[in-house]
Amino acid sequence: MKASIFCLPSVGSRAEIEAGMAATRPELYQRMLRELTELVKLADDLGYDSVSFTEHHFHIEGFEVSNNPVLLDLYFAMQTKRIRVGQLGIVLPAANPIRVAEDIAMLDHMTGGRACAGFARGYQRRWVDVMAQQTHGVSGTLPHQHDAIDQANREAFEENWQIIKKCWTEEMLTFKGKYWKIPAGATPWDLETTVKYGKGVENGMLTSVGVVPKPLQKPYPPVFLPFASSPGSIRWAAQEGVTAILPPMHEAYASPLYDLYAEVSGKPRGQGTGLLRDVIIADTDEEAMALWEDSGRFSGKAWFEPFGFRRGLMDPVTKNFATAKESIDLGYALVGTVDTVTRALEANMKRQPVDWLFCYTYNALVPHGKLMKSTEALWTKVLPNFM
Numbered sequence: 001m002k003a004s005i006f007c008l009p010s011v012g013s014r015a016e017i018e019a020g021m022a023a024t025r026p027e028l029y030q031r032m033l034r035e036l037t038e039l040v041k042l043a044d045d046l047g048y049d050s051v052s053f054t055e056h057h058f059h060i061e062g063f064e065v066s067n068n069p070v071l072l073d074l075y076f077a078m079q080t081k082r083i084r085v086g087q088l089g090i091v092l093p094a095a096n097p098i099r100v101a102e103d104i105a106m107l108d109h110m111t112g113g114r115a116c117a118g119f120a121r122g123y124q125r126r127w128v129d130v131m132a133q134q135t136h137g138v139s140g141t142l143p144h145q146h147d148a149i150d151q152a153n154r155e156a157f158e159e160n161w162q163i164i165k166k167c168w169t170e171e172m173l174t175f176k177g178k179y180w181k182i183p184a185g186a187t188p189w190d191l192e193t194t195v196k197y198g199k200g201v202e203n204g205m206l207t208s209v210g211v212v213p214k215p216l217q218k219p220y221p222p223v224f225l226p227f228a229s230s231p232g233s234i235r236w237a238a239q240e241g242v243t244a245i246l247p248p249m250h251e252a253y254a255s256p257l258y259d260l261y262a263e264v265s266g267k268p269r270g271q272g273t274g275l276l277r278d279v280i281i282a283d284t285d286e287e288a289m290a291l292w293e294d295s296g297r298f299s300g301k302a303w304f305e306p307f308g309f310r311r312g313l314m315d316p317v318t319k320n321f322a323t324a325k326e327s328i329d330l331g332y333a334l335v336g337t338v339d340t341v342t343r344a345l346e347a348n349m350k351r352q353p354v355d356w357l358f359c360y361t362y363n364a365l366v367p368h369g370k371l372m373k374s375t376e377a378l379w380t381k382v383l384p385n386f387m
Contacts, residue, residue: 001349001386003357003379005043005051006088006276009036009072010364012062014294017365022062028364029065033075035368039361040076042372043083046379050084050116051076052224052358055091057127063303070103077111086116088226088245088358093122093153094132097160097180101167101211108215115217118224121157121233123307132156135179154232155179161240167211168220172200174208182209226276226358229253229312231260238264238272245274245358248332249312251351258352274356275348278333280366281377285336289324292335295365297324334359338381345386357383 011032012022022028040051053069066072073085085107090100108115122128123141132138141150159177166173175182187206194201200208215221225237228244237244238261246254262269278296282288300310313321313332327333328340331347345357359378361371 001353001355001357001383002049003359003383004049004274005040005375006358006360007036007039007051007053007066007363008064008299008360009053009066010063010299010362011065012364013367014298014365017062021060023060023065028062032065032364035371036363037076037079038368039363039372039375040080040083042375043379044080046376048083048379050086052086052088052116052118052226054088055120056124057131061303063299070107073107073115074110077107077114082114084114084116084222085111086221086224087118088224089118089120091122091128091131092119092160092164093138093156094128094135095160096135097163098167098173098182098211100160101164102213104221105168105213105215108217108221109213113216115215115221116224117221118226119157119161120226121153158236165220168215172208172210183207224274227309228273229257231257234260235264237261241265241272243272243274243356245276245356247276247309247312248327250315252316253312254352270353271355273352273354274358275354276358277331277348277360278335279341279359279361279374279378280335281338281341281374281382282370283337285340288336288340291366291370292324292333295362296333296335296360299362299365334378334382338377341378342382342385345382349386357386 009032011028016022016028043051053072054064054066055069056064057067059065069087069090073087077085104115104117121141138152138156141153156179159179163175163180166175173182183206188204189201189206190204200206200210223242224245225233225242226245227247228234228237229247229249234244234257244261246257258269258273261273265272278292280288280291282291310321322330322332328335328344331344334341334344363371
């Protein structure tokens with residue numbers, strides 16, 4: 001099993017976020033960059049496979065201040081030696097797919113082939129509706145939402161992925177879809193230099209374009225789908241050879257998704273999938289639980305649960321949710337001492353072995369020194385039992 005660091009990243013401690021408008025304070029953003037630099041360097045030295053960042057905009061509250069994950073990728077890659085860098089993920093319905101393909105290909109070259117790619121559909125209407133208006137006019141869509149808005153979002157996501165894949169693998173690009181046409185229409189292009197040294201012109205008219213550079217990795221960098229929790233998303237990932245990262249879910253919901261990925265991909269059950277888990281290791285279970293209360297549980301209640309992310313943890317029979325202790329015992333969170341976290345990860349692996357563990361790190365919300373210690377303990381004392 002491979003392990004990866006997942007950074008939101010947060011700007012500000014719980015107290016600083018509760019004071020209001022934390023993300024507007026430059027000193028907090030600077031502190032975030034300094035502390036994450038130390039964390040990523042530690043992960044690089046230890047042997048973690050990769051680090052990834054989200055894409056969100058307008059997050060004045062302080063959660064997930066990560067408006068350009070590719071730029072963060074490059075920033076940290078330039079300060080490390082071997083760790084891979086990626087996104088979980090770029091929100092494709094709000095993006096220009098050609099720019100995305102170009103940016104990740106450039107990142108791959110600039111890092112010597114250390115780029116990963118991750119794509120998401122986008123669930124926050126505050127920013128997706130604004131940022132997507134000049135591309136597709138699609139909207140954000142909540143988890144478990146199944147309506148016309150959700151359908152348009154999925155169509156735009158899948159069309160953009162097809163364009164990105166063609167950008168990376170085909171010398172010259174043409175495309176005709178619902179949202180994009182390449183070329184856009186009758187485009188005069190009679191430049192003699194293109195006729196001599198390039199391609200894509202016939203009788204003075206543009207017939208195709210060449211997207212460059214191509215990625216250094218062939219056919220392209222590894223691709224991941226974060227928060228994969230619906231049959232539609234799992235089916236898409238399995239069809240496309242994309243690693244699906246499942247968030248904490250009740251077994252009644254998770255098990256059919258593993259079955260579906262295996263059925264569609266033709267791979268053994270669990271292969272091609274990964275877990276996303278909160279990770280906090282401390283000297284005592286009580287200390288770890290207190291740290292989790294101010295980080296994962298705080299941001300969960302304040303930020304993620306209102307969007308419906310907790311619904312997948314509800315017991316479909318009793319309609320109850322696991323307590324904090326039950327969540328740890330079941331492996332929904334890796335919080336506690338080394339022994340407690342080892343048992344929690346064993347509970348996950350007993351239900352379903354997977355290829356990947358993506359570790360929610362909660363920078364800033366967990367004091368930096370304790371986060372560094374936790375990250376080292378996971379790699380040196382827990383993960384050797386699973387590799």
